[in-house]
Structures are given as structure tokens and as C-alpha cells.
Amino acid sequence: MSEPLLSVRGLNAWYGEGHALHGVDLDVFPGETVTLLGRNGVGKTTTLRAIMGLIRKRTGTATFDGRDLMRMPLHHVARAGIGFVPEERGIFSTLSVEENLNLPPVVAPGGMTPDEIFELFPNLKARRNSQGTKLSGGEQQMLAMARMLRTGVRMLLLDEPTEGLAPVIVQRIGEVLAELKARGMTILLVEQNFRFARRIADRFYLMEHGKITAGFPVAELDERMALLHDVLGV
Amino acid sequence: MTMIFGIPVQAFLGQLLVGLINGSFYAMLSLGLAVIFGMLKIINFAHGAQYMFGAFVGFLLLQWLHIGYWPALILAPLVVGVVGMAIERTMLSRLYSLDPLYGLLFTFGLALVIEGVFSYYYGVSGQPYAAPQALAGGTNLGFMFLPNYRGWVVFSSLVICIGTWLAIEKTRLGAYLRAATENPKLVQAFGVNVPVLLTLTYGLGSALAGLAGILAAPVYQVSPLMGSDLIIVVFAVVVVGGMGSILGAIVTGYVLGLAEGLTKVFYPEASNIVIFVIMAVVLLIRPAGLFGRDA
Amino acid sequence: MAELSARPTEAKSTARLEWLLVALGIVALLAAPFFFYPIFLMKIMCFALFACAFNLLLGYTGLLSFGHAAFFGGAAYFCAHTVKVWGVTPEVGILIGTAGAAVLGLVMGFFAIRRQGIYFAMITLALAQMFFFFCVQAPFTNGEDGIQNVPRGFLFGLLDLGRPLNIYYTVLGIFLIGVFAIWRIVNSPFGMVLRSIRENESRATSLGYSVANYKLAAFVMSAALAGLAGATKAIVFQFATLTDVTWQMSGEVILMTLLGGIGTMVGPMVGAGLVVTLQNTLATSGFPVTIATGAIFMICVLLFRRGIVGEIYAKLPGIKK
Numbered sequence: 001m002s003e004p005l006l007s008v009r010g011l012n013a014w015y016g017e018g019h020a021l022h023g024v025d026l027d028v029f030p031g032e033t034v035t036l037l038g039r040n041g042v043g044k045t046t047t048l049r050a051i052m053g054l055i056r057k058r059t060g061t062a063t064f065d066g067r068d069l070m071r072m073p074l075h076h077v078a079r080a081g082i083g084f085v086p087e088e089r090g091i092f093s094t095l096s097v098e099e100n101l102n103l104p105p106v107v108a109p110g111g112m113t114p115d116e117i118f119e120l121f122p123n124l125k126a127r128r129n130s131q132g133t134k135l136s137g138g139e140q141q142m143l144a145m146a147r148m149l150r151t152g153v154r155m156l157l158l159d160e161p162t163e164g165l166a167p168v169i170v171q172r173i174g175e176v177l178a179e180l181k182a183r184g185m186t187i188l189l190v191e192q193n194f195r196f197a198r199r200i201a202d203r204f205y206l207m208e209h210g211k212i213t214a215g216f217p218v219a220e221l222d223e224r225m226a227l228l229h230d231v232l233g234v
Numbered sequence: 235m236t237m238i239f240g241i242p243v244q245a246f247l248g249q250l251l252v253g254l255i256n257g258s259f260y261a262m263l264s265l266g267l268a269v270i271f272g273m274l275k276i277i278n279f280a281h282g283a284q285y286m287f288g289a290f291v292g293f294l295l296l297q298w299l300h301i302g303y304w305p306a307l308i309l310a311p312l313v314v315g316v317v318g319m320a321i322e323r324t325m326l327s328r329l330y331s332l333d334p335l336y337g338l339l340f341t342f343g344l345a346l347v348i349e350g351v352f353s354y355y356y357g358v359s360g361q362p363y364a365a366p367q368a369l370a371g372g373t374n375l376g377f378m379f380l381p382n383y384r385g386w387v388v389f390s391s392l393v394i395c396i397g398t399w400l401a402i403e404k405t406r407l408g409a410y411l412r413a414a415t416e417n418p419k420l421v422q423a424f425g426v427n428v429p430v431l432l433t434l435t436y437g438l439g440s441a442l443a444g445l446a447g448i449l450a451a452p453v454y455q456v457s458p459l460m461g462s463d464l465i466i467v468v469f470a471v472v473v474v475g476g477m478g479s480i481l482g483a484i485v486t487g488y489v490l491g492l493a494e495g496l497t498k499v500f501y502p503e504a505s506n507i508v509i510f511v512i513m514a515v516v517l518l519i520r521p522a523g524l525f526g527r528d529a
Numbered sequence: 530m531a532e533l534s535a536r537p538t539e540a541k542s543t544a545r546l547e548w549l550l551v552a553l554g555i556v557a558l559l560a561a562p563f564f565f566y567p568i569f570l571m572k573i574m575c576f577a578l579f580a581c582a583f584n585l586l587l588g589y590t591g592l593l594s595f596g597h598a599a600f601f602g603g604a605a606y607f608c609a610h611t612v613k614v615w616g617v618t619p620e621v622g623i624l625i626g627t628a629g630a631a632v633l634g635l636v637m638g639f640f641a642i643r644r645q646g647i648y649f650a651m652i653t654l655a656l657a658q659m660f661f662f663f664c665v666q667a668p669f670t671n672g673e674d675g676i677q678n679v680p681r682g683f684l685f686g687l688l689d690l691g692r693p694l695n696i697y698y699t700v701l702g703i704f705l706i707g708v709f710a711i712w713r714i715v716n717s718p719f720g721m722v723l724r725s726i727r728e729n730e731s732r733a734t735s736l737g738y739s740v741a742n743y744k745l746a747a748f749v750m751s752a753a754l755a756g757l758a759g760a761t762k763a764i765v766f767q768f769a770t771l772t773d774v775t776w777q778m779s780g781e782v783i784l785m786t787l788l789g790g791i792g793t794m795v796g797p798m799v800g801a802g803l804v805v806t807l808q809n810t811l812a813t814s815g816f817p818v819t820i821a822t823g824a825i826f827m828i829c830v831l832l833f834r835r836g837i838v839g840e841i842y843a844k845l846p847g848i849k850k
Contacts, residue, residue: 052423078425090420094412102406103413104424151425277647325831334647335593336830339787342780343826350820463658466776470655473648503666510659514640517652521643 005030005155005186006051006082011060013043013050020046022210023060028155033177033187035197038207039232044190045087047207048157051188052084053077064155079107083153087160087190089144093133097124100132101147111152120179121146138169145176155186162196174199194221194228206231239500246499247378253495254488255384255453258391259285261487262446263468264475265395268483269402270439272415274322274330274432276337282465283348284440286458288314288447290352293363293456303366303452310448311441318440322433330432345462352458360455387449394445395484402480411435470513476526486524558701567697568765573805574704575762580785580797581711582754587783588792589715590747591727593650595779596637596657597755600630602773603660604756609676609769610669619682619690623703623760630756631749633660638748642741645730654776661774675770679763696765703761707754712794714750723747755782777819784822787829790836799838 004027013021021043028034036044049055051062053074062069067080078084083104091100101114101124118125121142127135135143141161148156161177162170170193177200181187191197197204198221206214208231216224236243263281270278278284291313292306301309321344329337364370365383372381402408414421414428422428447461454460468487475486490509498505516524561570579601586592608626611617617625637660641652664670671677681690690696714720722743725733734740763769772778785804790796804822811818829836835843 054419054423074419074422075425075427078423084420084423086420090417092413092416094416095409099409103409103421105426107425277651325827328831332834335650336834338593338647338650339783340827340830342783343823343830346780346819346823346826348823350817350823353819354817462776466654466658469651473644473651473655507659507662510655513652513655517640517643 002029004028005032006062006064006188008047008051008062009060011047011050011062012058013046013055014057015046015055020210021050021058024050024207024210024212026205026212026215028186028188030154030186031181031184032202033181033189033200034203034205035189035191035194035201036205036207037191037194037197037228037232040192042207043210044207045159046210048084048159048188048190052082052157054084078104078151078153081108081152081154083148083151083156085144085148085156085158085161087163089140091132091135091140091143093131095132096129097132097135097143098128100143101128101150104147104151106151108152108154112149114150117146117149120149120176138165138172141165141169141173142176145173149180155188156180158187158189160190160192162191162193170196192232194232241499244378249495249499250492251378251380251384251495253492253498254388255491256494257488257491258388259446259450259464259487260468260471260491261395261484262391262442262449263464264471264483264487265398265480266439266442266446267468267472268477268480269398269442270436271477272480273411273435274326274337275334276326276329276341277334277469278436278439279338279341279465280344280348281341281439281443281468282461282463283345284314284318284443284461285447285450285464286352286456286461287317287348288444289363289451289456289460290356290447290458291444292448292451293361296363303448306448307445311445314444314447315437315441319433319437322436326436327429327432345465349458349462356458358457358459360457360460363451363456365452383452387453390449391446394442398442399480399484467509470509474509474513474516474524476523478523479525482523482525555705559698562694562697567693569805569809571697571700571765572762573802574700575758575765576782576785576805577798577801578704578707578761579755579758580782580789580801581708581794582751582758583782584786584791584793584797585711585714585754586747586751587786588796589720589727590723590744591730592744592748593783594641594653594748594751595650595776595783596653596655596660597752597782598774598776598778599637599657599660600634600752600755601759601762601782602664602769602771602775602778603633604630604759605763605769605773606664606670606676607756608760609679609763612682612764613676613679614669618686619684619764622682623757623764626760626763627753627756630759631753633756634749634752635745638745638752642744642748654779657774657779658776661771661776664771664774670769670771673771675768676763677768679767679769681764681767690764700761700765703757707757708794708798711754715794719743719746780826781822784826784829786836787834788825788836790838790840790842791834793836793838793842796836796838800836803837 006028008024008026011021011024012019024047036047038044046055050058051069053069053072058070064080064082069077072080095103101117123139124143124146132143145161161173174196177187181200189197189201198218201218203215203217204221205212214227238246263285267278267281270276288310291310292303295301295306295309326340329340369383369386372379402411410421410426410431414431418428471487471490472483474490475482477483490512493512494505494508497508583594583597586594604626607629608622611625612619612622637653637656640656641649644652665672681696684690684699688695690699722733722738726740726743730740759773781804785800786797787800788803789798789800807821808818811821
């Protein structure tokens with residue numbers, strides 16, 4: 001088994017006074033798609049943000065590609081090769097679709113060219129000069145993912161990409177993620193919708209109250225249904 | 235002699251020109267304030283002092299180093315901008331996490347210090363600064379006589395304002411600025427060094443003020459107090475225009491300058507308060523400002 | 530500005546200690562004119578009252594006004610004019626000054642309340658500047674010369690304020706009345722609502738308070754008390770000039786409050802005392818006052834936001850303000 005690309009041990013994080021993460025351990029291997037499952041409020045988003053460095057009140061270790069993430073200033077994390085797609089998508093209203101797409105700087109070779117991206121997302125090409133926030137929710141999610149593809153990042157942190165979107169869009173997102181996976185992208189995905197996640201994930205982690213409580217490969221998903229129903233209440 | 239509204243056309247247009255000149259400075263300064271406020275969320279009270287500083291750099295360059303107007307047009311904003319960046323790096327950046335009123339108070343103190351230093355050495359009266367030879371004299375336009383330097387001021391202020399607007403709206407760096415204004419943390423998460431961007435923004439805003447200062451030197455004379463009364467009027471301009479829009483700040487500056495000029499023609503006693511009166515009226519009917527996006 | 534003041538907590542023993550300190554303070558003020566120049570002390574008291582009035586708005590309601598000089602100086606003009614030209618007795622002049630400042634506060638506050646935060650501050654600055662220009666041109670203010678030789682007069686027609694001890698104790702009385710009024714306002718239910726507005730305006734609105742009305746009321750009270758200070762000053766110094774209505778004066782009262790401690794009762798008084806003393810010392814040394822003022826502003830904002838009294842309170846547990 002190769003070395004994990006991302007390795008997190010004992011990650012604790014605080015939102016102001018609130019202790020949100022109580023020692024998270026996880027690994028993501030190169031080329032894998034790993035999904036973090038859990039109910040609302042257990043700390044899934046906090047985990048992503050703490051790894052990224054958007055939350056600075058944190059302890060523990062997190063290494064990416066052998067580099068210590070905990071000591072890195074925020075603007076170096078992308079340059080190390082991690083891309084972040086936030087839950088709220090973060091499309092800028094003062095920028096056009098094309099400007100949004102071109103905003104994140106290229107941090108490594110190997111990213112897609114704007115033309116390749118427009119081929120993958122023809123609807124974005126059609127709306128390239130519109131104001132970013134004039135797009136529908138699904139299109140904004142596509143844009144949020146698409147703009148990371150130009151940058152050459154090796155790993156994507158995706159926070160609830162399918163939230164609030166219609167099934168046909170969710171389908172499309174699944175196709176995009178599968179395409180990315182085929183191109184070698186490593187993905188850490190936060191999702192509540194495990195039926196969506198099972199189509200692309202290699203492994204799952206279950207999260208409760210700021211800790212990882214279970215981890216298993218996708219092959220074991222059916223056996224673990226009872227546990228999932230318990231923990232996720234679905 | 236042709237009359238318009240009961241006064242000679244020449245006089246009318248002359249006052250309008252004065253209004254346009256004042257408006258040029260209002261526009262440039264409120265542009266600088268809006269740029270700084272947009273990114274840093276701080277009202278730069280020192281903007282007027284930086285304007286004065288720019289004028290003085292020009293004056294001192296001439297006095298001490300015999301460097302004339304044209305090089306000063308580059309050097310003055312450069313000096314003011316660099317000093318601004320140093321202040322942002324060492325002191326202003328510590329205030330970002332606080333209530334924006336602290337930024338106002340800090341830059342107020344900074345303004346007092348800058349003005350105090352220059353008042354100490356130069357008193358409060360103005361020093362003359364001559365317009366460059368190439369722009370001396372005037373041109374007869376037929377309907378009025380246009381002093382060349384005044385025309386130059388209006389022309390360059392338009393170039394500066396439109397140029398800044400273009401740079402912000404149409405360039406990649408401008409896209410970084412606009413995005414960082416909206417969501418600085420996310421832009422940083424993309425790998426952009428936002429703290430450096432903030433420093434550069436304050437530097438740019440300060441430089442704009444300094445540039446306005448050197449442009450103003452031949453028109454208004456160089457005095458340590460030239461910025462302080464001006465900045466209060468610029469605040470009123472910014473309340474009228476709202477600070478959400480760069481273009482709004484520019485347009486409001488020119489329009490209010492013209493309004494002031496017009497008032498001078500018909501009701502001179504009120505000319506120095508008309509902008510405040512307009513501000514009061516705007517507050518009644520459209521509190522967010524004419525172009526305001528912020529509440 | 531929710532982080533401006535420490536949260537008040539009560540402890541019986543410290544409350545008693547506070548009353549003791551207040552009593553000592555009053556005794557000290559009663560005895561002071563025999564040790565210090567009465568004019569100097571009266572100047573401090575006028576500015577201390579001005580700063581306390583300003584603090585009612587900033588420290589307790591969370592509104593930064595950059596135009597309070599309009600009330601201070603405006604009241605000085607009204608009082609000076611009525612005493613000198615109309616010949617009213619000093620207490621009537623002071624009342625007129627205070628009332629005038631209140632009206633001015635009502636008008637200015639009405640416009641300024643339309644915006645919040647930073648815009649509020651800029652609007653107060655602009656409106657005060659408008660008032661300044663008005664004062665420059667209005668005939669009754671005498672423009673650059675100001676109103677000079679204002680007679681001290683006889684308080685209630687009986688007490689000759691020309692005599693130092695008489696005017697001193699009168700000013701002390703006014704000062705104590707003003708500070709007491711502020712203390713009562715701050716500790717009343719009305720004051721509690723103000724504090725809740727400072728902490729979290731939207732929550733106060735959702736609780737059903739018409740926040741705009743409270744803010745305006747606080748603004749008018751603050752303006753009136755600032756006017757009380759200004760009108761008294763006009764009697765003490767016997768003149769009213771443009772200096773009192775400049776933005777620099779507005780800045781000075783902010784500095785006094787910031788330096789002493791925003792959101793504390795005693796802080797502005799300490800700040801006023803320090804700033805007046807500093808100005809007096811610098812006036813003779815030749816070092817420019819504006820540079821000192823500006824530097825103190827910058828240092829306070831960067832390092833010293835709680836102010837002197839605020840820092841002291843933070844070090845001591847259980848202090849009620």
C-alpha cells in the first residue's frame with residue numbers, strides 16, 4: 001500500500017470557544033475518493049476547513065505530500081496542491097463566469113486548459129460573460145469545481161457538492177467527479193447523501209461528535225447499512 | 235455680452251470650470267477612499283493628509299533637489315504610496331479584525347501627525363508652486379478662456395479615474411481585488427497572498443491621494459491644512475455616492491463639484507455647505523447612497 | 530463596538546469601595562481650589578463633563594459621533610450671546626445653551642441615525658462642519674473674533690461669579706449634576722436598552738425596541754450634556770470662539786474618552802484631565818500639540834484600546850461601572 005497523500009492525526013479544532021473537533025484521524029491515498037459521512041453539525045465541514053487552514057485554532061498533525069499543513073500560511077496550502085470547494089460554493093458576484101473560472105492561480109502543471117474546461121462544461125461556456133451569481137445553483141456548483149481544474153491541484157476538498165440540487169444535476173456532478181477521478185484526482189468529499197457518494201467513493205469515514213467513529217471500503221457499504229441508518233438517521 | 239440666467243456667460247462658465255476642477259479632486263479622492271474601504275473595510279481619514287503630503291513632496295523636490303513638475307508627477311505618488319504601504323504593514327493591518335471605527339480613529343491620529351509635522355516646519359500659510367511651463371497660460375475657446383493648467387487637471391483626473399476603474403473592472407489583478415473585497419478568506423484559500431494584496435491596495439489608495447496632491451499644488455498652493463477641510467467634504471461625497479461602487483464614487487465627485495460651482499453662481503454664501511445639504515437630502519430619500527449597495 | 534467595554538459584574542465590597550472613592554473624589558474637588566489654580570480645575574471639569582456626555586453615546590450606546598464640537602461650541606455661542614447681548618443671568622444663559630445644543634442634537638441626530646457605524650460617524654462630521662461654516666458666517670458669532678468679554682454675572686442674580694471661589698463651586702455643582710445625570714441614565718432601564726443596542730443592535734430590534742428612537746434620544750441627551758459643558762465653559766473663560774466648533778475639537782473629546790476608557794464612568798474624566806494637562810504643558814514647551822494628540826490616538830488604538838481606566842478595571846475583578 002502506498003503512502004497516504006493526506007494524513008491527519010489527532011486533529012482538534014475550535015470555533016471561538018466551541019470545541020468542534022475532538023481528535024480526527026484519517027488518511028487519503030493518491031487517486032482515491034474518500035467520503036466523510038455524518039449528520040449535520042458533527043464537524044465534517046470543520047474538518048475540511050481545519051485541514052485547509054481556514055480555521056486557525058487547531059492542534060494535531062496534518063501532512064500533505066509529506067509537507068506539514070499545520071504550519072503553513074493559508075495562501076500556501078493551495079500552492080502545495082490542495083483545492084477547496086466550499087459548501088456555499090463561493091462564486092463571486094462582482095466577477096463574470098469567466099473571471100470566476102480564471103481566478104484561482106495555477107499552482108502546478110497538469111491542470112486543464114480553459115478550453116478543455118469549457119468542453120467539459122459547455123453550459124458554462126455559453127454563460128461565460130454573465131455575472132457569476134446569475135447562474136443557477138447547479139451551474140454555480142459546476143463553476144466552483146471547474147475553476148479548481150485549471151489550477152493543477154492534486155487533491156480536492158469538496159464540501160457537500162450535491163446539497164440542494166435537483167437529481168439530474170446531481171447526476172451530472174457525479175459524472176464530472178468520475179471524470180476527475182479517471183484523470184487521477186484525489187478527492188476528499190463531505191456528503192450527507194451516501195447514495196450519491198457510493199457511486200464514486202472508494203472509502204468512507206463515519207463522523208460523530210467531532211470524531212471519526214468508523215471507516216470502511218465501499219465494498220462493505222451494504223453490510224454497514226444498519227450502522228449507517230443508526231448514525232445518519234436515513 | 236451674452237447673458238445666461240442673468241449673469242455673463244463667461245462668469246457662469248468660469249464658475250462651472252472651478253466646480254469641475256473641485257469635482258475632479260472630489261472624484262479622485264473619493265475613488266481612493268472607496269478602493270481602500272472596499273478592500274480593507276477602513277475609512278482612511280489620513281487620505282486628506284496624504285493628498286497634502288503628495289503636494290509637499292512635489293514642493294520639496296523642487297526646493298531641495300530642483301526636480302520639476304513632470305518627474306514629481308511620478309515621484310510624489312510613489313513616495314506617498316510607499317510610506318502608505320509601510321504604515322499598513324506595520325500598524326494598520328493589526329486593526330482589520332476590529333470594529334472599523336478603530337481604523338477611522340487610527341487614521342485620524344495619523345492625519346493629525348502628518349499635518350502636525352508639516353505645520354511645524356511650514357506654518358499654516360500656503361507655499362506657491364508654479365505650474366510647469368508647458369501648461370502655463372491659457373487657450374481661448376471662444377465661449378470662454380481656459381487656463382491650460384486647469385484643463386490639464388480635468389483631463390488628467392478623468393484619465394486617472396477611468397484608468398483606475400478599468401484596471402479594477404477589466405484586469406486580472408482587478409479581479410483579485412474585487413474577489414478579495416467580497417470573500418478574502420476564500421481568495422486566500424485559492425493561493426492568493428491576500429495580505430500582500432491589502433498592502434498594495436492601501437499603497438495604491440495613498441498614491442492616488444498623493445497624485446491628486448501634486449496635481450493640486452499649482453491650483454491651490456501647498457499648505458499643511460489643504461487636506462483637512464477637503465477630506466470632510468470628500469466624506470460627504472462618499473456618503474452621497476455610497477462606497478460600494480467605484481464608478482459611483484467617481485460620478486458623484488464630479489457631479490457634486492459641479493453642483494458646488496453652480497451654487498457659487500447663484501447663491502455664493504451657501505457654496506461651501508451645499509454638498510452637506512445634498513448629503514442631508516440624500517439621507518432622507520435614499521439612505522444607502524445614490525449608488526450604494528451597502529446598507 | 531461590543532468589545533469596547535468589559536462586562537460589568539457586581540460585588541458588594543467593591544461597590545462600597547467605589548462609593549468611598551466617589552466620596553473621596555468629591556471631597557478632593559471641594560478642597561482642590563486651595564491647592565491648584567481654579568481656572569485650570571474648571572477647565573478640566575468642563576471638558577470632563579463634555580467627555581462623559583460624549584461617552585454616553587460612544588461607550589454605552591456604541592455610536593461614534595465625530596461632530597460633538599457642534600454641541601459644545603454651539604452652546605458656548607448661545608450662552609455667550611444671550612449673557613452678553615441680552616443680559617440674562619448666567620444660569621439662564623447656560624440653560625439656553627444646553628437647550629440649544631439639544632435642539633441641534635435633535636436635528637443632527639435625525640439625519641445621522643439614518644446610517645450606521647462608519648457612515649454615522651462621517652455624517653456627524655459633515656453636519657458639524659456645516660454648523661462650523663454657519664458659525665463662521667453668522668453675524669451673532671462675530672466670526673474669527675468670537676464673542677469676547679462675556680460677563681460672569683450674578684448667579685440667580687445673587688452670587689457674584691466674578692469671585693474665583695464662587696464660580697469654582699458653581700462649576701463643581703454643575704459638573705456633579707451633569708455626571709449624576711449621566712450615571713442615572715446609564716443605570717436606568719433606558720440605559721440598559723442602550724447597552725443592548727451597543728452589544729447587538731439587530732437583537733434589540735427583534736426584541737421589539739424601536740432602536741432608532743432610543744438612539745436619537747441618547748444622541749439628544751448626549752448633545753444636551755455636551756452643551757451644558759460648553760455653555761459653562763463660556764461663562765468660566767468669558768469667551769466663545771470658532772475653535773470650540775472645529776473638527777479638531779470633536780477629535781479632542783474622542784481622544785479624552787479613548788485615552789481614559791470608553792464605556793467607563795470615570796475614564797472620560799481621567800482622559801480629560803490628562804489631555805488638558807498635556808495641552809497646558811505642551812503650550813509652553815513649543816512642541817506641537819497636534820503631533821502629540823495624533824500620536825496618542827494612534828498608540829491608544831493600537832495598544833491601549835481599553836484606555837487607562839479600562840485597563841485598570843480589567844486587572845481588578847468584579848468592578849461595576
